[in-house]
Amino acid sequence: DQQVKQNSPSLSVQEGRISILNCDYTNSMFDYFLWYKKYPAEGPTFLISISSIKDKNEDGRFTVFLNKSAKHLSLHIVPSQPGDSAVYFCAASVSGGKLIFGQGTELSVKP
């Protein structure tokens, strides 16, 4: 049973445009959501997080939106840069529980 789903295994975007990565979850008890970026053969790097009491969190070019009624969150990257090309993992947790990861979306930003 996959509680966190990233249905797009890959996404290709032109440099300078917006990248939108999506994540759906099934467990309404999740109260904290994170996005990690991963380059090949490296550990995941924390990007941005959001608590379930918020619907938006912004950090520079990165914005995460949370729609609790739809059990959906998204990561927006504006403007996209070639260095953003990586695999992006969405993760969720319930206080008192462990991180549950999605399967990842591979973003390719083309010059």
Place this chain on the structure above:
Amino acid sequence: DTEVTQTPKHLVMGMTNKKSLKCEQHMGHRAMYWYKQKAKKPPELMFVYSYEKLSINESVPSRFSPECPNSSLLNLHLHALQPEDSALYLCASHQSLAGHISSTDTQYFGPGTRLTVL
């Protein structure tokens, strides 16, 4: 400083070897984790230590043996591994006092050890 360090970066071992992976953090975090990650898959949780005590073992085979000598260090001892154990092994830490994720802290990952079992 949000740095988690891991050594070695790469490790090749035979199925009869004994080796250890090391992880270190100096952020004062009291929860530390071992994950295993195969290519293009999400990290799979193996072990969680909270206040230097093992709090979660995700039914990991006994050929993997974790150890937490102190609050800054985490080891993973390897013995009699199989080729299918080849993967990227990741260490992570976070600050939570209860050993669980809360809404105010974040789990930080190390760069990983790329393990190849021949």
